[in-house]
Amino acid sequence: MALPSYTETRYRIWHYFYIAICTFVFFFLIAPLFVIFPLSFNAEEFLVFSEGMKKLDPDAFSFRWYHEMVYGTKNPWGLAAKNSFIIAIFATIGSIILGTLAALGLSSRHMPYKGLIMAVLISPMIVPLIISGVAIFFFMAKVGLAATHTGIVMAHIILGTPFVVITVTATLSGFDHSVTRAASSLGSNPFNTFMKITLPLILPGVISGGLFAFVTSFDEVVVVLFLAGLENTTIPVQMWTGLREQLSPTILAVATCLIILSTLILVTAELLRRRSERLRGINR
């Protein structure tokens, strides 16, 4: 963004002001995440930087809270992590299957009432979570699935499918339908055509939708708070209780692990996005 040499002074000033604003906003976005790292190594029990930490005294830092997170007595995090992963994985699989099928149907040009159906399918993303939570709770309580893993998985499928529908429909918008017709004309049955031709081509969209569904489920707390019993506690529920009741640095240790996990997911999602953009570029 180098300025040309003929720029007038006032635009020069404006330009630096603009850069300053942008720097501030980027800092505002990213800095809060980095305050978690150092504090999770705090040797003391408080969620503030101790005097020792400010002087970078090595004694002020320790792995105490990570130790606590893994081996602590009456520790909820182990069970919570197990539940979170099980629920998120099944919810992702469910969302991918239902969402991809629906996206395939929606991108067919023969689909009737496309706009209306799309609006219904996307609605769980738009309706405030608290309302979804209340409605899903009423349903699950009626069919006896409240406080079960199955119930929570079903709830998370509801919340996760919109993402899969959106990403897969986006991928399919650049999809060249003549390749599937070619496969059919060469004698392939629809199932084989889907597995061998369509799926590999839309896979980036499916996976990135799946990542969204996974993160949605893994991070979801409002609906789980309505549905979960003690046995179904998840990481977000534990963090929620922790933040409301006893603020212990163990939460920060968990948070650090979650930030690392989200970084990994971000890298995967970015790589997929670039790959799918490249593929779509070739198609045109």
Next chain:
Amino acid sequence: MSSETKQILTTDGIPLEVSLKKAEKKNKIKAFLLVAPLLLFLFITYVFPIGEMFTRSVDDKMITNMLPKTFKAMEKWDGKELPPEDVFAGFYSDYKVLIENQTQGKLGQRLNKEKNGFNSITKKLMRQIKRNKIDESQSIKEQIMKVHKRWRDVEYWQAIKRTAPPYTMAKYLKGMDMYFAADGSIAQVDEDRRIHRILWLRTLEIALFVTIFCFLMGYPIAHLLATLPMKYSNLLMICVLLPFWTSLLVRTASWMILLQQQGVVNDFFVMIGLVADDSRPEMMYNKVGTYVAMTQILLPFMVLPLYSVMKTISPSLMRAGKSLGGTPFIAFWKVYFPLTIPGIGAGCLLVFILAIGYYITPALVGGASGTLISNQIAYHMKTTLDWSFASAMGLMLLSGVLVIYWIYNKLVGVDNIKLG
């Protein structure tokens, strides 16, 4: 002429038109069958339960089922003076059944909500009945009226009559700080008890300001991201996407650490001499905390739609504007800005919709003055267990969101939502 043209036939001898229509119909069914599983699943587990929230919110059958004979007898009563003997008799026999089933307490509580003072007089009547003090061969009206003076007050009988219909809009009125007065008209609650109206206004205010803050902060960086060369913008994009992918609770936790009184932000203010060490401002558990945390959390939802629109605007348009004699400001205002309006609309509506239903962050950093309507719904779901009121408030919120969603759909189209 049309009668002379020969119909075109397929090899099977079926007219081509018919055959094409058949194929078209087959394709339609095929496409619909692919969508059907998800649609069915959503309808059963999601759309119908939301509809059920409505029946729950207006449901008032409990009393209707508890006092069938009373309400039957009340049909003929004009409600101006004390009801006739058969209403008292009906109430007496209904109430006796309730005592046998030991559900008379619920009636007292429910009637007490309609008019204060019912709880004690129904209990008193119950004791009289249990001791067999009521002689069924005498006038029941006279005997009940002797139990307590409030039974002689026509207002209490009017209150019972008001509970007769199986459906009521009372919960919706309560959500707007109104109620049915004794004569059946709609009245406002006392000024100092209008808590829900404050919550609605606060929710709107916070959602509106968070949207404005997000726009003011998101527009410059989206512009920077869209105009920088790819290799820099990809790097900076991480600053937007990493918070986007990070757990909401982690981000809220970090704001709780930053904004607390001994927190980093206050330390910084003391360091640069903005505030004295002993008068550190309270930034959490109030609106400031809610604004700051929600703006940071929702900012990516503003930046991403803006960025995807700005990316499609050719830089040569700005150059053309300048070469035609516009200053950079005029070129920006007359050429660039109007082209970004679709992105602004998408981003603002998305942020506003998300902000208006926010729950977790206000509950943790908002304190008492930062809580929103969602927190009130959760409170009634979990603490007071007034599920019909929670449903009513939820549906009021939902109707607002659906209006915005409809506008969003008209302006942007839901199938144009882009992620990442």
